[in-house]
Amino acid sequence: xxxxxxxxxxxxxxxxxxxxxxxxxxxxxxxxxxxxxxxxxxxxxxxxxxxxxxxxxxxxxxxxxxxxxxxxxxxxxxxxxxxxxxxxxxxxxxxxxxxxxxxxxx
Amino acid sequence: xxxxxxxxxxxxxxxxxxxxxxxxxxxxxxxxxxxxxxxxxxxxxxxxxxxxxxxxxxxxxxxxxxxxxxxxxxxxxxxxxxxxxxxxxxxxxxxxxxxxxxxxxxxxxxxxxxxxxxxxxxxxxxxxxxxxxxxxxxxxxxxxxxxxxxxxxxxxxxxxxxxxxxxxxxxxxxxxxxxxxxxxxxxxxxxxxxxxxxxxxxxxxxxxxxxxxxxxxxxxxxxxxxxxxxxxxxxxxxxxxxxxxxxxxxxxxxxxxxxxxxxxxxxxxxxxxxxxxxxxxxxxxxxxxxxxxxxxxxxxxxxxxxxxxxxxxxxxxxxxxxxxxxxxxxxxxxxxxxxxxxxxxxxxxxxxxxxxxxxxxxxxxxxxxxxxxxxxxxxxxxxxxxxxxxxxxxxxxxxxxxxxxxxxxxxxxxxxxxxxxxxxxxxxxxxx
Numbered sequence: 001x002x003x004x005x006x007x008x009x010x011x012x013x014x015x016x017x018x019x020x021x022x023x024x025x026x027x028x029x030x031x032x033x034x035x036x037x038x039x040x041x042x043x044x045x046x047x048x049x050x051x052x053x054x055x056x057x058x059x060x061x062x063x064x065x066x067x068x069x070x071x072x073x074x075x076x077x078x079x080x081x082x083x084x085x086x087x088x089x090x091x092x093x094x095x096x097x098x099x100x101x102x103x104x105x106x
Numbered sequence: 107x108x109x110x111x112x113x114x115x116x117x118x119x120x121x122x123x124x125x126x127x128x129x130x131x132x133x134x135x136x137x138x139x140x141x142x143x144x145x146x147x148x149x150x151x152x153x154x155x156x157x158x159x160x161x162x163x164x165x166x167x168x169x170x171x172x173x174x175x176x177x178x179x180x181x182x183x184x185x186x187x188x189x190x191x192x193x194x195x196x197x198x199x200x201x202x203x204x205x206x207x208x209x210x211x212x213x214x215x216x217x218x219x220x221x222x223x224x225x226x227x228x229x230x231x232x233x234x235x236x237x238x239x240x241x242x243x244x245x246x247x248x249x250x251x252x253x254x255x256x257x258x259x260x261x262x263x264x265x266x267x268x269x270x271x272x273x274x275x276x277x278x279x280x281x282x283x284x285x286x287x288x289x290x291x292x293x294x295x296x297x298x299x300x301x302x303x304x305x306x307x308x309x310x311x312x313x314x315x316x317x318x319x320x321x322x323x324x325x326x327x328x329x330x331x332x333x334x335x336x337x338x339x340x341x342x343x344x345x346x347x348x349x350x351x352x353x354x355x356x357x358x359x360x361x362x363x364x365x366x367x368x369x370x371x372x373x374x375x376x377x378x379x380x381x382x383x384x385x386x387x388x389x390x391x392x393x394x395x396x397x398x399x400x401x402x403x404x405x406x407x408x409x410x411x412x413x414x415x416x417x418x419x420x421x422x423x424x425x426x427x428x429x430x431x432x433x434x435x436x437x438x439x440x441x442x443x444x445x446x447x448x449x450x451x452x453x454x455x456x457x458x459x460x461x462x463x464x465x466x467x468x469x470x471x472x473x474x475x476x477x478x479x480x481x482x483x484x485x486x487x488x489x490x491x492x493x494x495x496x497x498x499x500x501x502x503x504x505x506x507x508x509x510x511x512x513x514x515x516x517x518x519x520x521x522x523x524x525x526x527x528x529x530x531x532x533x534x535x536x537x538x
Contacts, residue, residue: 037475039475039476039477039480040189040476040482041476043189043193043482044193045189045192045193045482045483045486046480046482046486047486048475067193070223070227070484071483071484073227073231074227074230074231074234074484074486076234076235076238077238077239077240103239103240104238104239104240104491105239106238106239106491
């Protein structure tokens with residue numbers, strides 16, 4: 001079971017066990033990590049599960065697909081390592097992943 | 107009297123009589139399925155649409171009406187189908203308009219809510235920074251101060267209209283701030299917002315005629331053009347007009363009147379009707395559910411969650427319309443290129459498949475943010491965080507002053523198939 005660390009805006013680290021096949025967003029919600037809203041329930045259509053992926057992990061996590069790109073593009077606080085966590089499926093290679101949760105979701 | 111009565115509340119003797127359609131006076135079970143017409147604005151005015159949407163969700167979740175005052179259209183009434191349509195903008199276009207009623211061809215607003223990419227993206231990008239969460243944090247003290255002033259001036263011991271004294275006043279002050287609009291003229295913003303879509307042809311409203319609408323829109327255009335000319339040679343500032351002046355994709359917009367007017371009205375309406383009617387709707391909902399009002403008094407920490415529940419429960423905009431760009435299938439129905447598809451948020455927000463006990467107002471509802479009122483996809487409400495912040499502050503300040511904002515008569519709802527709101531919410535306030 002991969003372990004994922006969410007660093008919230010106040011600097012707190014939340015290390016959670018994530019289920020393969022679920023999304024990184026699910027891992028946050030299931031473990032009550034603050035700062036992830038996921039209003040649309042994982043449909044890539046609200047952009048309220050925005051995270052910044054630790055740069056070293058970007059090659060493993062990968063880039064956003066087109067529809068995710070459209071949603072991220074609406075956010076003025078978007079960075080090159082921005083992803084919507086509902087669009088990152090949990091898998092063994094992500095064991096140890098570190099993502100930062102923004103201060104605000106749009 | 108057909109309006110539903112609230113327990114313990116007497117109807118006011120001068121209650122406004124409304125002319126309702128036959129459908130609004132019928133039992134929803136008695137209307138043939140293929141004749142159910144949810145574009146009928148008197149359904150919303152009388153709050154009698156619920157039974158019709160329940161039938162559509164159960165019997166025809168993607169429902170075709172071949173003839174209505176707004177032409178033929180498809181109604182999408184289930185949460186999941188609405189989310190699908192909202193998400194797939196490449197099939198379901200926001201052009202030429204997002205209202206059920208078509209705009210007149212010789213007077214068509216152009217703006218980003220009724221544009222597809224790339225125009226949508228460029229124009230939205232120019233202005234969305236104004237409501238970015240970081241900026242909202244800075245606005246918060248000002249909003250709180252204004253809310254406090256409005257509430258402190260309310261006439262204790264008298265019956266008054268909450269809509270006018272609080273809901274309109276607060277949202278209009280906020281808009282005036284966002285535009286840096288002359289404060290003493292701020293009710294013009296409310297007026298233009300109301301008039302812009304208040305014709306029978308656009309929304310079934312009985313507000314104004316098309317001729318009156320055009321005349322008032324001309325006044326609005328002149329006023330904002332004057333503000334633009336005053337500000338175009340000034341340094342960039344943090345108001346919406348200045349942002350349009352200095353935005354790459356919008357700097358020439360003043361030379362395209364229907365695009366200028368269209369985007370101004372989008373921002374005015376977007377920041378006005380929606381929050382206004384959610385502020386009013388919260389008072390109505392808490393009075394209809396005294397157990398929830400008590401729950402709120404017992405735990406003011408529930409306010410942020412309650413705000414999301416109010417926004418779901420009220421659903422201040424009933425629908426958004428799309429137009430199909432290519433033949434497609436939805437819910438087993440074949441939809442043709444050019445067909446109108448209407449997403450009824452007001453129905454999806456009461457879909458038991460997506461929301462537990464959807465007809466109940468539950469201020470500590472788990473997962474309260476999972477609602478359709480802001481829409482989904484690229485057109486998701488730009489100001490959603492500002493709206494939530496305004497509502498949160500309003501309820502924090504109300505509860506610190508008043509034990510109860512008591513509804514003392516029947517609320518009067520507006521006639522519109524788009525704006526789901528109130529013109530009169532008679533109340534008395536009872537200080538703590």
